[in-house]
Amino acid sequence: MSNPQQLRYSKEHEWLSAVEDGVATVGITEHAANALGDIVFAQLPEVGDTVTAGESCGELESTKSVSDLYSPVTGEVVAANQDVVDDPALVNSAPFEGGWLFKVRVSEEPSDLLTADEYTEFSGS
Amino acid sequence: MTRTTALDALHRSLGATMTDFAGWDMPLRYASERDEHNAVRTAAGLFDLSHMGEITVTGPQAVDLLNRALVGNIGSVGVGRARYTMICREDGGILDDLIVYRLGETEYMVVANAGNAQIVLDALTERAAGFDAEVRDDRDAYALIAVQGPNSPAIVKSVTDADLDGLKYYAGLPGTVAGVEALIARTGYTGEDGFELFVAPADAEKLWQALTEAGAEYGLVPCGLSCRDTLRLEAGMPLYGHELTTDLTPFDAGLGRVVKFEKTSHGDDFIGHDALKDAAAKAEANPPRKLVGLIAEGRRVPRAGMAVVADGQVVGEVTSGAPSPTLGKPIAIAYVDAAHAEPGTAGVGVDIRGTHEPYEVVALPFYKRQK
Numbered sequence: 001m002s003n004p005q006q007l008r009y010s011k012e013h014e015w016l017s018a019v020e021d022g023v024a025t026v027g028i029t030e031h032a033a034n035a036l037g038d039i040v041f042a043q044l045p046e047v048g049d050t051v052t053a054g055e056s057c058g059e060l061e062s063t064k065s066v067s068d069l070y071s072p073v074t075g076e077v078v079a080a081n082q083d084v085v086d087d088p089a090l091v092n093s094a095p096f097e098g099g100w101l102f103k104v105r106v107s108e109e110p111s112d113l114l115t116a117d118e119y120t121e122f123s124g125s
Numbered sequence: 126m127t128r129t130t131a132l133d134a135l136h137r138s139l140g141a142t143m144t145d146f147a148g149w150d151m152p153l154r155y156a157s158e159r160d161e162h163n164a165v166r167t168a169a170g171l172f173d174l175s176h177m178g179e180i181t182v183t184g185p186q187a188v189d190l191l192n193r194a195l196v197g198n199i200g201s202v203g204v205g206r207a208r209y210t211m212i213c214r215e216d217g218g219i220l221d222d223l224i225v226y227r228l229g230e231t232e233y234m235v236v237a238n239a240g241n242a243q244i245v246l247d248a249l250t251e252r253a254a255g256f257d258a259e260v261r262d263d264r265d266a267y268a269l270i271a272v273q274g275p276n277s278p279a280i281v282k283s284v285t286d287a288d289l290d291g292l293k294y295y296a297g298l299p300g301t302v303a304g305v306e307a308l309i310a311r312t313g314y315t316g317e318d319g320f321e322l323f324v325a326p327a328d329a330e331k332l333w334q335a336l337t338e339a340g341a342e343y344g345l346v347p348c349g350l351s352c353r354d355t356l357r358l359e360a361g362m363p364l365y366g367h368e369l370t371t372d373l374t375p376f377d378a379g380l381g382r383v384v385k386f387e388k389t390s391h392g393d394d395f396i397g398h399d400a401l402k403d404a405a406a407k408a409e410a411n412p413p414r415k416l417v418g419l420i421a422e423g424r425r426v427p428r429a430g431m432a433v434v435a436d437g438q439v440v441g442e443v444t445s446g447a448p449s450p451t452l453g454k455p456i457a458i459a460y461v462d463a464a465h466a467e468p469g470t471a472g473v474g475v476d477i478r479g480t481h482e483p484y485e486v487v488a489l490p491f492y493k494r495q496k
Contacts, residue, residue: 038159040448041424061426063158063448
């Protein structure tokens, strides 16, 4: 698998798009989606929620386990992907595209987000 | 030290996600566990079950030993047939659930769960004292490959001359499959028709490849432990460590029918007899928690250990839970107080990380195949 170059990555396996007009999109990586297995339930933060970098803001449930969803940045949620709520398998089939999770108006971002190459090395895939 | 099966290299070449299970490195899934599950329900799946523990019991008093050591009546098992039974402690607690195959007049094969194989072997060896019978550890003598699903008879038939039509459910016969000597058993743990093939480890890869080729036109796919768990859960089958533990007697587990107080031999002095008599009487007078099915109204998945609640009170505990591919909803097996165990009981929920999610109480199993 390849991790898109234009994205940045957290060590909790989220990706963050480039910030446009103050807003960035968040999802989980293909590596994380594969590790979780078939995702069957997604609880996403709601529009208006404040999320904090490195803190839990939802959960992703797969056949075998439930995992916290962390936000890679701090800010206010401006959109949650209803398609994923309706069909969580989208996260498995298109983690970097249709399976995005939420959009956030970024107020603060940590300095330790990884580049695609760094994340590929970190995750071993 | 993690053990590997004779098919380990093959699993890796197929890209399996491996997991540690009872000290064995086993395939969890090859691609999507949901697709594997659905293949077994609609076509066929191929499983490596070589981690299961085979113990051979032979000798003139083999049946007497088994009747003394186990709770079932092994004397009524005919040659070529199999029986689901349990081995209990003196206090009635379940040590393991087993399948016993009668291979010959005085030869039986006991198949134990991987995690309990040593415990069962030790118990049978100890309980064999004084009997003219031999207990042999055959865990390394067998690899076990299962073909499960509605297309499994057609697939296995295409690589064997054995009389599969004459082979009933819970029966086994020796034969040749794909040129390999095998004990062919019509057993499984998926709720579907299927076969379990006990073969020498050296033959396992050849058999797996032959079945893969024969099964290609029948939709056969390799399947891992993950879908095996959702398949057995839908079929309402207990799993040791979840529905069955040493803390429960067969009567507590709703499986009192496997205990046979009237046996052809050792009817009065099998191990656990007195405690199980008490447990049976207690279950009659004061019904214990009952094993029921729960179907979620929402999408959150119940997990083992979560509390079943009603009116804010804890009324039971989930023992197994997963999203059901067949029902399209999360399901669970749970022990629930008798007062809330009737199918259709209103107001029952599961405490999922602090939220009481509504669940429908149903009778087990969730899924029964069309015959």
